[in-house]
Amino acid sequence: MAYPEIPGAQHAAPPNVPTKEFFDTKGLDYETTYGHNAGLLKAIDKLTALLRPGCRVLDLGCGTGRPVAHTLAARGFRVHGVDFSETMVELSRSAAPSGVFEQAHYLEWAPFPPIAAEESQDPKQQKFGGIVVSSSFYELSREQMETLVSRWRDWLEPGGFVLLVMVGAEDVPATKPDMYDADGRFARGIPFRFMGDDCFLYLFTRAGWRALLEEKGGLSVREQWTEAFVPPSEADCDGEVNSFLIAESAK
Numbered sequence: 001m002a003y004p005e006i007p008g009a010q011h012a013a014p015p016n017v018p019t020k021e022f023f024d025t026k027g028l029d030y031e032t033t034y035g036h037n038a039g040l041l042k043a044i045d046k047l048t049a050l051l052r053p054g055c056r057v058l059d060l061g062c063g064t065g066r067p068v069a070h071t072l073a074a075r076g077f078r079v080h081g082v083d084f085s086e087t088m089v090e091l092s093r094s095a096a097p098s099g100v101f102e103q104a105h106y107l108e109w110a111p112f113p114p115i116a117a118e119e120s121q122d123p124k125q126q127k128f129g130g131i132v133v134s135s136s137f138y139e140l141s142r143e144q145m146e147t148l149v150s151r152w153r154d155w156l157e158p159g160g161f162v163l164l165v166m167v168g169a170e171d172v173p174a175t176k177p178d179m180y181d182a183d184g185r186f187a188r189g190i191p192f193r194f195m196g197d198d199c200f201l202y203l204f205t206r207a208g209w210r211a212l213l214e215e216k217g218g219l220s221v222r223e224q225w226t227e228a229f230v231p232p233s234e235a236d237c238d239g240e241v242n243s244f245l246i247a248e249s250a251k
Ligand SMILES: C[S@@+](CC[C@H](N)C(=O)[O-])C[C@H]1O[C@@H](n2cnc3c(N)ncnc32)[C@H](O)[C@@H]1O
Pocket: 020, 023, 034, 060, 061, 062, 063, 064, 065, 066, 067, 068, 082, 083, 084, 085, 088, 104, 105, 106, 107, 133, 134, 135, 136, 137, 139, 140
């Protein structure tokens, strides 16, 4: 299914979010800082216990491929990673050689060839049993996140699972009341230190992430929890309270 291009998809994200070029230069430094996040490892265990054995799993913003793609592949899942950084795509290919990895902007990517019947013999034409988004929506505006999540209705098989790992706006100390949208579910331009860079975050609240999955994705949230992550001091990053959500599509 071809989706109409979103005007300005490469540039519509607000200023001072980490760019493709930023991630191209970070590569393995990102993995050194974030690759051992105990909360994320636990969430991967929870997800893999739920997924249909051997199903396809889409990893949006796959980064270096560790820990997510590597662990999923090692447990027999067919990983399909998408990332706009060629450095990250190359690292993912090494981390999970059995996976398929593509360099693309999320909003310009669709699971081609068109998804056909679930029982199709062509693995490329089967829907995804799982979708993982781990800390990789930071570069999108609210409207772009909503567009992307609404597309998952076509991409997930019935009874498939989503793992979303983000940060709730209310869990960042620098979030101020005037940063919130009128509905109180989203805050814009939150200052944050990320790998030596001063950037700005655009985040849903914990309730907002939940509503995003339920209202735009048509999913039922099965579990939501938070866990603090403290990066090593030499990484020059602010600490995070990660918000984890596991959601399920209708059977
Ligand atoms: C913070 S890293 C997280 C990597 C990985 N998911 C993890 O948890 O280790 C975000 C990743 O998303 C990718 N990314 C960010 N915005 C993207 C976009 N619009 N399209 C594709 N990839 C994107 C970046 O290149 C980067 O590798």
